[in-house]
Amino acid sequence: MGDASIDLGHARQHAIDALLKILHDEPSIEKAVLGQDLFGLLRVILWLGSGADETGIRSRITQALGPCGRFWEGEIWVSNEETSFADNRVYSAAWEEGFEVPGIHEDGHDVPLTDRLRIDDRTRTRTAWLPRFREPVWTPRHGWNEGKSTDEEATVGPPVVVFYSFKGGVGRTTALAAMAIQLARMGERVFVVDVDLDAPGAGTLLSPDEGGVTRGLVDYLLDAQLGDVDINDYVHRIRREKLVGDEGGEVIVMPAGSVDEHYLMKLARLDLEIRGTHHPLEHVLHAARAKLEPDWILIDSRAGLSPAAGLLLDGIAHLHVLFATSSAQSQLGIAQVIRSLGAERIRRDYEQANVIVVHAMLVDIADVEKLARPQFHAWLDEVLEAQYWVTKESDPEDSYWNTGDDGKQDAPGDAIEIPYRYRFAFFSSVDDVVLDLLEGPYKALGRRVLMQFAAAEAVDGSERG
Template identity: 30%
Template sequence: MTTFDAVLPLVTQVLHEHASGLPAIGPLLVNRDLNGRIRLIVEEARRTDPVVMAALTSICDQLQQRLGPHAYPATRAVLFESDMTAALDGATAFPLEGFEQVRVVDRLATESDWAHIAPESTGVPRVVFFSIKGGVGRSTALAATAWSTAQAGKRVLVLDLDLESPGLSSALLPAERRPTYGICDWLVEDLVDNGDAVFADMTGSSTLARDGEIWVVPAHGRDPGAYVSKLGRAWMPKMQTNGQRESWSQRLNRLIDALEARWQPDVILVDSRAGIDEIASSCVTGLGAPLVLLFALNGDQTWSGYRMLFQHWLNAGVAEEIRNRLQIVAAMVPELGAPEYVDELRELSFDLFTEELYDQIPPGEIIGERWNFDLDDEGASHAPWLIRWHRGFAALRSLHSRLETVDAQEVQAVFGHFLNGLNNFTGSEISPS
């Protein structure tokens, strides 16, 4: 019985067996529809070529036999398009390994597009805080980073994009300083060209800043209102007046650009949704962030989750576009057995990057765009930035009051190694002195 994971390997196998006929077919799209069924898309001009039609008939017969329910009947397995570019519109597409002329078009039921890596943003640095699972201290680390950056006299813009589990704003803003609206409100209002009505009152200033400023854009406003109903519409694409479709990721970028122009921050910190979903994909791959922090606990769930994501980038042919933006963070390093814990986490992280994202060349050598690193290279993506577990920072609920009384020495003890890594990235002092 053929299942989903076997489909593309079997397609590859069939196309290799018909390699001699592929040049006549020309550009070929392997279209995987919303149900996971395979069709081929070929240029309309090839329809009248008997050599091409014979090759396509043979290929489709084999696909029907080998793919079973994941293939269309051979008589309906080919679509002819006059504009092959239009056939790619709104879909994830990636090369089929081993074939220069063949691309896979993956139709997804969600706006999630982990295979599209946005170019690095040209404005101020954007740092995304991401984790495969929740409960790893990601939002706490972001709050501490904002506090430390502001202590160094910088202007910080914080976005709570964990829309389905909001809470970062309560860590940085007292109740009386929370704005009327939030990101979810803007996304919904923007669908009806009413975003300006909420834009001016969706940012709150934190009292935690001393020498600098912390501006917080929460997931929702002071009164969430009909939040569940709004959330169900927040990531809708928008049809512009010129007929063009704007994805929710593009809309989000437009919002961040406007916030950056309004507040002129030195750095933008983004709290991403955990897991592999639409919101997370936009944060990790769609915002053009030059640094994506991958929070990790030393457990099977962490490494299996990141491996699935890395393999997806590798299979989609975009690994080289994203890998140098990634940085592993060892979250909540235990007080007891810390050296052993960190050593094991480093080794597992190294294995993951080596097997999935690093090039197969001698460690430490850079050949053109190809790169690799030694296990102990502190500048490598796999080398973890450490955050130590501390009882006083374990509960996000009390973090605002905690940061009101915390001193730089205590923050340095818990987050120092992590903040030093951010210092090296931004080229400016954000770690407490």
């Protein structure tokens, strides 16, 4: 590794590999933290046992991390009997907030793991994308508010489904609207949240029966910091029969907000970073469950690697519907998301997050389809094999999505195809295309979502297993 050419990612990985080897060879090091300041400079904290050769250990680490170049300035802090109480508190805090290292080296080979090394990075933004994963806010259960016991009230709730795409303009919001309408026509109450804060659309597409609210999610997040708020003041309802049918269902929409001359100012005040254990969206979900009692919560995500998308893909939801196209840009981004939802969680002893993959914008031209369809499926198979599945042999209790599930109709590898529709290029209201949203690929996507939660007779008993 050359000093001038090495980048931060390779320097960090080299430091991890070097420290893992040193810890393996030096049992007198009780534990260690590899830290990083806001500028990417690496530093090491050591806890040494009695009799440790501190001078020798320092020398070995300094030499081993030398190839990290400009990202390594030789900063080694040691906690021992002579360390001050104040310094020890700082060191202990770094250990407590750190996370265990990944289990795979950058070149794909296994490295010797140890619970004696943690990584503590200092970050400015996009904290939700970093590997401090969480579990969903509650256990999903269709019909959760029917016949629940007092003991279950805080532990069960409606399924939370996130719709995400790496690139915009791929029909993600339209598919979410189709899902909401299908569920409402089954007599369900659906809560839709527009978290595409930089380019809101769900609140406009799913327009209110009349009037509407001038506030939305951005306002709710800002107002809730100042005191109690009522979520009902930030939503509008859709009950018109042409859209939701006559089974008693409804769609409750929390738009991003009113995109007026004040919206950008509000957005600039919004902090979507995770501070400690606080998740900015948990308050919204709990308020919705308590005040609106929805049967389903559908969330429209911002595209790309945005802070808002990170919040929705860190494990808080029960299902993630990922929209990818045949373009290289889209597939590169979705591959990183699948890795985050799969391999990165597995390496830290979490189950994979549940996903459905949609092959979006498939052009209805025979010659194009002939090339695009096999390329997409080959790409998806390769990504899932490397970044999502575990082997069937390593999962005897069938706790994960494993290679034995490949080919099942509810498994992530069975992509839903939603072709490009020219008539969707322009329509004045979703009411004009509602019949299109109830059939074909949208119906297939709706059925797949229902299958994940065994939520309808149409599932025909097909469940994960």
